[in-house]
Amino acid sequence: MTINEIQKEIIEEFSVYDDWMDKYSYLIELGNDLKDLDPKDKTDQFLIKGCQSRVWLVSDFVDGKIVFRGESDAVIVKGLVALLLRVVSNRTPEEILNNELFFVDEIGLKQHLSPTRSNGLLSMIKQIKLYAVAYNRISEKGE
Incomplete structure (x- = not known):
């Protein structure tokens, strides 16, 4: 499955819920x-x-793919971590760098998270992209 296919799957999963609770x-x-x-x-x-x-x-960095693991001490944020890892883990650096994480907007997360949680989510995404840039450089040097 591609990153975009997984994101569409997540959007579908969230679409069955009408209520934000x-x-x-x-x-x-x-x-x-x-x-x-x-x-x-x-x-x-x-x-x-x-x-x-x-x-x-x-x-x-395993066999050309980035394997992410993560955790949070807050229950909702831990769920956000789980979603992000589902989309980006076991991907090549190029896949991560060449795909936008549109599911965050599509399921309405940005509008329904507090500003501090929303900033935290952006920080997580930024860190994932930084890892991808670093591993991309490593893999280019290895060739």
């Missing part, structure tokens, strides 16, 4: 399904700057 409940459920990070990964090195809650994002 139901969408929040679904986000919390997604967060609860996210595997917890190893305590050794919960360091300042992996902490996302600009998030009101604490969010850790860890990446590994």
Whole structure:
């Protein structure tokens, strides 16, 4: 599945909920399904700057693809992390850099998150793109 196909799948999943409380409940459920990070990964090195809650994002470069792991200490934010990882993990740096994450706007997240959560989400996306840029440079040097 492509990044865009996964995003469309997420949009469809959220479209079954009319009420935002139901969408929040679904986000919390997604967060609860996210595997917890190893305590050794919960360091300042992996902490996302600009998030009101604490969010850790860890990446590994495996066989030309970026594998992301993440967690948050806030239940809704943990759901956001789960959604982002579902879209961008196990992708090449080029895939991440060449695709916009349109699902965030499409499911109405930006309008329904507090300004601080919205800024945190943008910080997570920015960090994902920075990892992709860095790994892209590494893979270009390796060729």
